[in-house]
Amino acid sequence: MNLDFSQIVPFIPFLLKGIGATLQFVSISILLGFILGTLLALCKITNIRLLKIFANVYTSIFRGTPLILQLWIIYFAVPQLTGYDIPEYLTAILAFGLNSAAYVSEIIRAGIMAVDRGQMEAAMALGIPYRPMMLNIILPQAIKNILPALVNEFITLTKESAIVSTIGYLDLMRRAQIIGAQIYRNFEALFLAGVIYWVMVYILTKIGELVERRLRQSDTHS
Amino acid sequence: MIHIHDLTKVFGKNTVLNKVTTSIDKGEVVTIIGPSGSGKSTLLRCINLLEKPTSGTIRIGNVTITDPKTNIMEVRKNIGMVFQQFNLFPHMTVLENITYAPQKVKHIQRAEAEQKARELLNKVGLLDKEKAYPNQLSGGQKQRVAIARALAMEPEIMLFDEPTSALDPEMVKEVLDVMKDLVELGMTMVVVTHEMNFAKEVADRVIFLDNGVLIEEGNPQDFFNQPKTERAKLFLSKIL
Numbered sequence: 001m002n003l004d005f006s007q008i009v010p011f012i013p014f015l016l017k018g019i020g021a022t023l024q025f026v027s028i029s030i031l032l033g034f035i036l037g038t039l040l041a042l043c044k045i046t047n048i049r050l051l052k053i054f055a056n057v058y059t060s061i062f063r064g065t066p067l068i069l070q071l072w073i074i075y076f077a078v079p080q081l082t083g084y085d086i087p088e089y090l091t092a093i094l095a096f097g098l099n100s101a102a103y104v105s106e107i108i109r110a111g112i113m114a115v116d117r118g119q120m121e122a123a124m125a126l127g128i129p130y131r132p133m134m135l136n137i138i139l140p141q142a143i144k145n146i147l148p149a150l151v152n153e154f155i156t157l158t159k160e161s162a163i164v165s166t167i168g169y170l171d172l173m174r175r176a177q178i179i180g181a182q183i184y185r186n187f188e189a190l191f192l193a194g195v196i197y198w199v200m201v202y203i204l205t206k207i208g209e210l211v212e213r214r215l216r217q218s219d220t221h222s
Numbered sequence: 223m224i225h226i227h228d229l230t231k232v233f234g235k236n237t238v239l240n241k242v243t244t245s246i247d248k249g250e251v252v253t254i255i256g257p258s259g260s261g262k263s264t265l266l267r268c269i270n271l272l273e274k275p276t277s278g279t280i281r282i283g284n285v286t287i288t289d290p291k292t293n294i295m296e297v298r299k300n301i302g303m304v305f306q307q308f309n310l311f312p313h314m315t316v317l318e319n320i321t322y323a324p325q326k327v328k329h330i331q332r333a334e335a336e337q338k339a340r341e342l343l344n345k346v347g348l349l350d351k352e353k354a355y356p357n358q359l360s361g362g363q364k365q366r367v368a369i370a371r372a373l374a375m376e377p378e379i380m381l382f383d384e385p386t387s388a389l390d391p392e393m394v395k396e397v398l399d400v401m402k403d404l405v406e407l408g409m410t411m412v413v414v415t416h417e418m419n420f421a422k423e424v425a426d427r428v429i430f431l432d433n434g435v436l437i438e439e440g441n442p443q444d445f446f447n448q449p450k451t452e453r454a455k456l457f458l459s460k461i462l
Contacts, residue, residue: 121272122309126323127298140313
């Protein structure tokens with residue numbers, strides 16, 4: 001077997017910098033996707049037709065086309081249309097954030113629908129306005145139920161982030177490819193990158209479990 | 223105080239309330255009874271507009287609440303409601319359940335809201351449960367907290383939607399006792415219930431509904447002893 005990890009040792013700092021590069025845009029994308037997804041979910045459950053249609057069309061488009069296509073459209077088509085030379089970093093945040101919002105909105109919508117109708121009725125009967133009712137009463141209960149699905153979405157986003165290597169963004173994946181090209185050996189760098197992705201997802205999973213356990217405490221206070 | 227005129231509610235092809243007209247005075251305790259599916263709960267839920275009437279008017283004091291220009295939120299502040307399934311907020315403690323709306327809706331300071339909440343908890347006999355979460359309470363305790371939560375808004379009217387129907391038999395009394403205390407205090411109350419004894423003992427008036435139609439109303443003695451309509455006689459013969 002032709003394996004030699006010693007050759008990539010000088011490149012390890014270069015590879016490790018990819019962790020920061022990946023985490024930097026993934027974390028902002030997750031946040032953007034979550035906020036936008038929550039707003040879209042609220043649009044989906046309102047009685048205002050126009051907002052409902054907008055949210056449904058949005059979701060349909062972003063779920064119905066490949067993520068890599070959305071990424072490429074933002075990176076290559078936006079400059080063509082507007083003349084604005086969009087940086088890789090911003091492209092990555094936008095593509096992943098907008099795409100994730102579509103999936104998150106469906107998860108949150110389902111979560112809100114699953115909260116007992118009586119909760120909303122009790123809040124309305126007390127005269128509590130829509131915003132605080134959603135923020136303090138309905139969403140906390142919805143999020144608790146959908147946390148596993150949300151963590152799953154964040155994990156998918158973290159892993160799929162590797163496709164930003166196709167627009168030349170220097171993330172973990174791209175760096176592994178560059179190292180491979182430099183030393184004419186691909187397995188070692190790719191293997192290392194794979195281990196790092198796995199560790200990142202593992203940590204994310206553990207954080208999810210921790211948050212879930214804390215939220216469940218209100219069910220088992222006795 | 224509450225004037226209901228020709229109130230009709232239609233769900234799809236189903237007429238749940240059919241031209242119901244009645245009025246309820248300040249301080250009056252009215253129970254709504256009737257077979258299941260007769261529209262009792264719907265009538266109650268129209269009073270705070272949890273159900274939107276299809277036609278007809280409801281006036282509370284000087285305010286026509288069925289007028290689309292009326293601010294429903296303002297109306298609801300003055301009407302407390304207690305549900306069959308309690309509907310306490312499961313992620314909040316008992317104290318938070320009671321103090322949330324006064325703080326958010328009436329902008330009362332936290333300390334003041336908590337003091338008021340403790341007075342109410344004392345009144346319903348649950349002062350020691352302020353830090354408990356709803357799932358740590360029995361059904362009867364949950365319902366008493368729910369009553370305290372509604373009272374914290376200092377409503378002029380209290381609506382009860384089958385408040386004891388989801389309770390184990392031995393817990394019914396503790397909830398009815400709290401409701402009787404409210405009657406003593408002169409609260410205007412509208413109660414949908416299957417507790418005929420409550421209707422007999424404390425109600426000023428009984429409204430009997432069947433198939434969405436107000437069949438008969440009158441004081442409990444007359445209604446239970448000499449019902450005027452055949453429909454009411456039949457109903458009472460089945461349940462008493």
